[in-house]
Amino acid sequence: MVVDLLLIALAITLDPLPVMAFVLVVASDRGARKGLAFMLGWLTCFVAVIALVLLLTGGRPPEPRSPPSTFNLVARLLIGVSLVAYGIHRGQRSGRGRTRGRSLTRVRRSPAPAPAHGPAAALPPQPERSSSLTSRVDRGSAGAAAGLAVLLQPWGLVAAGATTVVEADTSHAATWLVLLSFCLLASGTLLAAELYVVLRPAVARARLLRLRTWMQDHAERAIVVGSIVIGLWLTGRSIYGLA
Structure with missing residues (x-):
């Protein structure tokens, strides 16, 4: 149980999607309280x-x-197989997206058309999606931040953790230590970001936003690899237990 729980907690804390959302929260107005x-x-x-x-x-x-x-x-076997299938599906979808992106890049590198005149030239540029999301987070309340945390839970991994906690024997003090370690490790990345904002508020915002930009470029690969690795681990452990 111990190894399974710690691996699942590690996969949760390294999930890039909650981390990227949390960075926007702590980098917003009143970020420490929202975080x-x-x-x-x-x-x-x-x-x-x-x-x-x-x-x-x-x-x-x-x-x-x-x-x-x-x-x-x-149940754990089904969760493991589902995680593997999700990782493969997401990887294939990401590959198709990169292919379309390269095609669009080639199109954009072709000679640009002549500048437009008339009403079309007066159209304002479209705002970037990230800027819009940042403004919504800035206007959001602390309660909305708590609700966002619930929505962004990697529930597949949490369900895998739940099936592992079934094996816990609370008559031993070490079990409570393992469960506490699971909660802390699964929240480790978020705790580190929150402490950074509290201790170094002047520089934390800019550095965390740069970290989020870097993570956006690597998020898909991390999700795919994490889902497949944890899924295969749970699948193998479950088959061994059923054999």
């Missing part, structure tokens, strides 16, 4: 899922080869 609300919403999801699982199991793992144990392994 704290985001963190509370984020951690509440983990605590609620763990508490629900422990409530259902009574804090004791099911007996090996029992129907509940077999059902849990099958």
Whole structure:
């Protein structure tokens, strides 16, 4: 259970989509307070899922080869296969997107047409999507930041963590330490960004926004690789447990 939970937590904390959204939150007006609300919403999801699982199991793992144990392994197997399928699908879609992007680049490099005259020339440039998103985050409240954290949870990985927590035996103190480590590690990247904003507010905004720009260029690859690796791990572990 320990290795599985820590690997899942590592995949969650390295998921680029929540991190990129969190960077916009902490880099906005009143970013430290909104970031704290985001963190509370984020951690509440983990605590609620763990508490629900422990409530259902009574804090004791099911007996090996029992129907509940077999059902849990099958559920974990389905989650693993789903993560692999999602990673492959997203990778293929990303590859098609890069192909279209190269085609558009070649078109844009062709000789530009003559400048337009008349009403067409007076049209204002379209605002960039990122600027619009940034302005919406700036206007958002702390409650909205907490809700955004819930929406951006990687629920597939959280579900994988839930099926692993089924094996937790709360009669041992070490189990509580493992569960706490799972929550902290799964939130490690966000905690580091929040502390950076609190301790170095003057420079944190610009550096975090540059980090977000870098992450945008690598997000798809990270999601694809992370989904496939964790999916294969869960699939292999589940098949081994069922065999």
